[in-house]
Amino acid sequence: MKRRILLSLALLSLVGDTVRADLLHPRATDFAAKYNGFTMIMGPTRRLVYAFATGTLHLMESRDGKLVEIRTRDLWSYVVRMMGIDLDRDGQEELVGYTADARIFVLRGTDLTDIWNTPVNRYREISALTFGDIDQDGQIEIVFIADKILRVFSAFEDVEEWKSAVEFLDTDIEMGDVDGDGRDDLVFNGGRVFDAYYRNLKWTSEMTYGFGVEIDLFDIDGDGILEVIGEGADGLIRIWDVDVRRMKFN
16 A cells, blocks of 8 residues: 555656656556565655565666666665655655565665665564654654564664664554644554654554554645554555544544
């Protein structure tokens, strides 16, 4: 669900006739269906990145109305998730993600060169990843679950800033203000919502399946508060209003 939503929004938000015409061509949208990892790098330089099953990243850009491959990069393991994030807020996104052999990678979005990445065998498994200014210091952090421990890392260097004392079995995390108190929350697909800054539990959904297999946050009703949108194992979409502690759509 998340990749389909992000791809659709990104395609619709592009500006520039040449880029728009090229990206809306069926060959470009076929990338999303053919390859599991597919994202866009937004900023002054707009690029497309997709990951082949072997872990090879392909960086594409539009030139003269055609998609041209300008760089490849081997990660040597299946890419489980990747996304474009403007980590230093300079207007140009970087590429952040993790691989099946449990490595975090942070790459420059313009040429796929390393900013930092974790070495092989540090972790056995990474199950979820998100990002945000979790400690309210004005800097973006990367938040992920590795070996069932929630960890907070500096965005631009391999430095662990915090880790949990309890285990998390969740497979998806999102960060945003879902209860309207003006502070970001960490939302776990297992059904728990934590204050992002203090990491204290604020609410747990009564549903045994939690929020779903995959989740996203979006203000779907325009009230200024993000809702939790979940896709269940049954393929159904459900929506929660965390501020009033209830499911609003099933």
